[in-house]
Amino acid sequence: MINNNTIQGQDGYLDKTPIFQFILLSCLFPLWGCAAALNDILITQFKSVFELSNFASALVQSAFYGGYFLIAIPASLVIKKSSYKMAIIIGLSLYIFGCAAFFPASHMATYTMFLAAIFAIAVGLSFLETAANTYSSMLGPKSHATLRLNISQTFYPIGAIAGILLGKYLIFQDGASLEAQMALMSPEQIHVFRLEMLEHTLKPYKYIIFILLAVLALFVFTSYPKCKVQKKSGSQAPSIGQTLKYLSTNTRFKKGIVAQFLYVGMQVAVWSFTIRLALEMSDINERAASNYMIYSFICFFIGKFIANILMTKFSADKVLIAYSAIGMAFLAYISLANDFSAVYVAVGVSVLFGPCWATIYAGTLDTVDNEYTETAGAVIVMAIVGAAVIPAIQGLVADVMGMQMSFLVNFLCFGFVGYYFLGEMKNKETKVEISEQLN
Template structure:
């Protein structure tokens, strides 16, 4: 029997009120991709030592993960168009389960390429989930609260991210000296056996995630969800992907939002990818202890979102995000140039300032397009996640050339682009306000 809802859909696809059970269940998807993304940060550290990779090569984990998002977002939007948000989410959960299952052969074959293939497969499922869930969360209620709803849903993300790090901390990383210290005193035979054992540990978190995913998929299958589709004239054909992309290419504000999202997501993932490495470099720690600082980063991310949600009820969202961005730039200068362990703590503060960026940019960018283009426009915004496939690799390359700490200046530039975007949005809204003239 389906769990029903009691809402009325407007012509623009939004609802007259938010169905709370459906909204909470939808928001529970956000920690699922948060866990997968944070596990990548664990894998980067593990693979760098086991496969003896450069910073650049280890960052290819993120390239495989977020490259999948880029390639699948448009096909996912077509599934939404042809079916529904609910069916797209169920497809994404199924593909996510398949990707997790591929860690079984990957841990046995013990090749970096096979692990990248498994990570790419997970990303395919997550692309379906994010393309559907981000847009759906913004639409499942009144349009005036679209940004707030998405920010609330995104607040669930760090819960999953922390869970992913905890799984990696206790199931992938081990006690004792760091991997590099242990491997330095082994002969060739011992080294080979040790590496195989360490790669077997990477499978453990994904075993637990499969069971969680099966439970969530069952709940979605048993729950009725509103369609949230724009009502169209049956005599008129819905715009094709080509028409939509042509329209979006002429929308200046939409294009600025895409650029801002590209730089923001790239910066967020880059900072988190190298936080554990920074803690290892700045302190005498092993991987398990160093991963604790990434947990603090996600806690900061959660707190930053909560504070921003409160601030945005009192101040214009653009002003809040400009303040966050400028403070983030100052913190990144500190991370890059202060040569002691306090730089790691400042990287955690940077994570606090990431809090509201993704959801606010996403919702603001989506609201710049006509309603009939919503599904494809949402997919294009998700495609901007490909910044996370590029910026960590760029930071890894810079780290190999000038050192890990200095490489955090790459993220300084990214935060500058985000600040510029919100300044331009604030100026646009100021110009767009109607001029009030006095009458006698």
């Protein structure tokens, strides 16, 4: 029994959802959405200021999501040794430290220092995501685990939109595009201009730090249930090595990891290059082009609501198979269209991203036995490293074949996501048939 009269089962799930704790936990999702969206702004800003290739500018995402990959397992160990709440407190503290690192980075004015600050933020976010995704699914009955995580994930685009707006008005400036302005300057003027533009990059992080401090205080003083699997008397929790060995033999789990790797990579890649696509296909400046990212996140938000409704009427697998097929058609159009309509379709494809992460995460976690939950959740979060790889691949393809054709990378990724959900649907149908035969 816990303070709010909810009862925890042996599998760690609660008999009912503590509303305030669930809402506060869900408020973490827009916090990392804001940081991730600011990366899309930084990619565009750094490409012009540091005169980078598309591949080099995509290293912003590599630094960011590489941090997730390296820290997810240590974060799971913290959860195993202490609690989900402690991992969240550590994550918020490290997030604050990473935001503060933008201050020396803006004065040192080197791309490497900015990447280090972005990596530091990612370390904190890795703790937050490793804890919050699994925790959200467990704060209530197991039968509604996927729905709860989808509800929490619905908060994500709110933070993403906030991040884009902060970048649009605090980082991007009025006037011609950065490249157009710098083309008319002398080398000395360019140097001064670059320093001025880099100073703008720290402004959003000032506001984020204050919000993080408030959220950190709320978590410190709010009581949370453990949501830990109850060990049988005399039994020991499996070690990391034992868990990884078990997971390596779980075929459905491994397919889920690959699907999550490609899905996250695809989503981040599309968002990373939407602003660049708009700039290349028109003569607008960065501030105007950032509007298309705002529209993208609105579509993402709408897509989540539509999916939540559809998944009350149809199986999640069928919904995601349909989303994947439509998404592939959209991405093919972006690659082949000859006019600005490609940008609008790049915005529209975000409708189809909405339910993917939460559905893959919850479904993949459900394939493992209860005693492996904490580490399995961390391994799924590690799949976010796809966002460090796929955008870099797309950036390389864009440098060689052009920005539009590079969206075919995402076409292939969505194809595998659809294949994964098709396999999951068939697997569940087979289980139902076997169960009916036995009865």
